[in-house]
Amino acid sequence: GSGGLAAGRPIRRRYFPATDGYGKMSWLSRPALGAAFCPAMSLANHSPIDGAGVRARLVELWERTGAPELQLLAAHRVPPDGAVTTNPSLWLDWVSTVLMDVFKRTEDPAVFAFLFELNRASFLHAIQSGLRRFHRHIDAQDVLQEVFLNIYRYPHRFHADKAEAFRGWGHRIARNTLLKFLKGESRTANFVEIDDETMQPEDMRVRRPDRAAAEAETAVVADRAYVLYLQLYLLHFGRLSPREREALTRVEVDGWSYRDAAAALGVRLENLKMVIFRGRRKIFRGMEASLANLGALGAVRPGVREPGGPHSRSLPRNEGTASQSSHF
Numbered sequence: 001g002s003g004g005l006a007a008g009r010p011i012r013r014r015y016f017p018a019t020d021g022y023g024k025m026s027w028l029s030r031p032a033l034g035a036a037f038c039p040a041m042s043l044a045n046h047s048p049i050d051g052a053g054v055r056a057r058l059v060e061l062w063e064r065t066g067a068p069e070l071q072l073l074a075a076h077r078v079p080p081d082g083a084v085t086t087n088p089s090l091w092l093d094w095v096s097t098v099l100m101d102v103f104k105r106t107e108d109p110a111v112f113a114f115l116f117e118l119n120r121a122s123f124l125h126a127i128q129s130g131l132r133r134f135h136r137h138i139d140a141q142d143v144l145q146e147v148f149l150n151i152y153r154y155p156h157r158f159h160a161d162k163a164e165a166f167r168g169w170g171h172r173i174a175r176n177t178l179l180k181f182l183k184g185e186s187r188t189a190n191f192v193e194i195d196d197e198t199m200q201p202e203d204m205r206v207r208r209p210d211r212a213a214a215e216a217e218t219a220v221v222a223d224r225a226y227v228l229y230l231q232l233y234l235l236h237f238g239r240l241s242p243r244e245r246e247a248l249t250r251v252e253v254d255g256w257s258y259r260d261a262a263a264a265l266g267v268r269l270e271n272l273k274m275v276i277f278r279g280r281r282k283i284f285r286g287m288e289a290s291l292a293n294l295g296a297l298g299a300v301r302p303g304v305r306e307p308g309g310p311h312s313r314s315l316p317r318n319e320g321t322a323s324q325s326s327h328f
Helices: 033-041 051-065 068-074 088-106 109-131 140-153 165-189 209-237 242-253 258-265 269-300 322-327
Strands: none
Touching: 051 068, 051 088, 051 109, 051 258, 068 088, 088 109, 088 165, 109 140, 109 165, 140 165, 209 269, 242 258, 242 269, 258 269
């Protein structure tokens, strides 16, 4: 009664109850998928793990996010009481679970990237094990990408209540994602006429021309918006103090760690974090004011006006950013 994979039983919404996510699928055509999938997902990571490298990355992410549990894991201490563990499987389970929990709180892309690196091989192995039971033309890499896309979209559904929390939660997302791919493949296969040699079935994996044209138009708009944001960022970056520009350049452009940047600039680590925080805040507030100014200009001047009209006045160049001028 918990929405399992028994034959002829519905899969209930469990992970995306507020959406039309993969948990909404009604019926299964292949009851054997659950049996094939569960053992594979219970395996540990199938790629070799460099313990020292993992600990070094945890220290970097702790310095980046300030999450104390990352520092504890780097010292082989695990939640909830910070006890030292010599069990590598338990420690790796906690690493993935804590990384997911930190990403849930901070939405830091570097945290998610490391989470993907640690779990990519085991998730891919599980997906490939599930696909071996079905003779379908489905790319396991496509399924893997969709799995982590859903993990990225729904971090608020995750609860770090035990070491294997991420492994179990990710297993269920991967299972539901694979079911969606298999169901879509079944639908496209039902309409193939075997004896019809004059017509070829449409390849549903290829974009239709109208969709490609629409996506191209959207890409042009997105490119222009991206260039505008870059120009505004550069404008307000130039208004920072030399110290703030130097700190942001070393951390965000050159990819230095906070610790190395602090040593190079001759400041304490805590002071560097405050400088970077204030610099980012100045830039974002300045960009927000500039975008509001541009929006006001568009609202005041939607078309050609008569000279001397009630809206013929142009906004001053720095209007809307006066409150920020003292910060730049």
